[in-house]
Amino acid sequence: MLRRFAGVTATMEGSAPRRTRIQQEKRELILEAALEVFSTNGFRGSTIDQIAEAAGMSKPNLLYYFRRKEDIHETLMQRLLDTWLAPLRELDDIGDPLTELRSYIRRKLEMARDFPRESRLFANEILQGAPRIMPMLEGELKTLVDEKAAIIKGWMRAGKLARTDPWHLIFAIWATTQHYADFDVQVRAVLGADRGGDGRFEDAARFLEQLFLDGLKPKG
Amino acid sequence: MLRRFAGVTATMEGSAPRRTRIQQEKRELILEAALEVFSTNGFRGSTIDQIAEAAGMSKPNLLYYFRRKEDIHETLMQRLLDTWLAPLRELDDIGDPLTELRSYIRRKLEMARDFPRESRLFANEILQGAPRIMPMLEGELKTLVDEKAAIIKGWMRAGKLARTDPWHLIFAIWATTQHYADFDVQVRAVLGADRGGDGRFEDAARFLEQLFLDGLKPKG
């Protein structure tokens, strides 16, 4: 008799892998634990034992739901990318350009605040050369960014926005917002006990809005 | 007879550890190799064997110069921090504020271009919670940033700069410049073959200058 596995590799046929209630719950539990572990230790720095312990189960039990360590990481990555790019997808041609950009910045900053582990997981992957998601970067991501850069370029041509490089503008928004998730320890250490509390995201939001809209030149 | 070691732990007395010519050269070789390996794989993701091979020597030979893996990382970190904060230390009260900030941004961007491995080594450490340099962040770094933030605040009070949060301004400069080192793979993937070449740093410099000085609002 063939052995059965609760997990399904990503390369299998696209048909829904119909899972039992227990399988769904346990897989969810593992992914949650793995997000915690991977995001703070990186892929190679994390062990299956750590994830299993964080998920409250034995290692062989975990391997019953995900056959390989990489399968967990892959599943996590696929889910992440959808939600991670959602704010940029929402960037819309209709509406006032400055308002549109401001709310994109705000949404990205909220994601850094509410999903710091996802941000760090992504940062870890990119830092190490993106060995597992390179095709996505050159494909899906590039296409999306090019598309949005074209919209921004249109706004600039219409005189609604200062003329500048849309791609580097998007990079700057990513960098400044994700910084508050990826470099959180540093931000809190530098701000100190008094200013490093919960208010730091509102301070950041105010600052970034002013920076991106008006820059640093004094008025008048 | 006591065994001798070419390496000296950081906790030993501060006296110069007088080393032979060979020791200096080999230690330098190891640190160069370790920078390459650590910056792309993280601390836990790197092995002594990898570093030894990259340095062209056997593992026991490497361990003759650095007794533990951590000692290499620690030495690398200490050297890094000095040069890494040098641009901020240069930020000076004399001279025009906008010019001063512009050249700080340019210096940081040049460091991202010329020392990407150092940037990634630092990013790796912060991402994983800065377990090895936390005291430095709360001590030396915070002191330096507070000091420079006070200078910037002075400029703002004098009407030479738009009023905003100096700390978050420094974060934004760090984030936008280091992004081109830490997320280099992503930047190149999104820009594509034509625009992702050597010119990307000049494009970034132009964009960042405009962003920080004038923001995105259209003129007039």
Added chain:
DNA sequence: CAAATTTTTGACCGATTGGACAAACGTTAG
């Protein structure tokens, strides 16, 4: 109920890890 199936676990495996050690080798000073 009982049979079939799914879930869980302890024991185990080969590979890799960081590091120890003594012996061999090279170099230098008297």
Added chain:
DNA sequence: CTAACGTTTGTCCAATCGGTCAAAAATTTG
């Protein structure tokens, strides 16, 4: 030359790694 010292390496070790497997335990199905 030779003794002392500095350098290099092969070999080894215990711990940890990702992953297997068979059997026990729990659950679902008829």
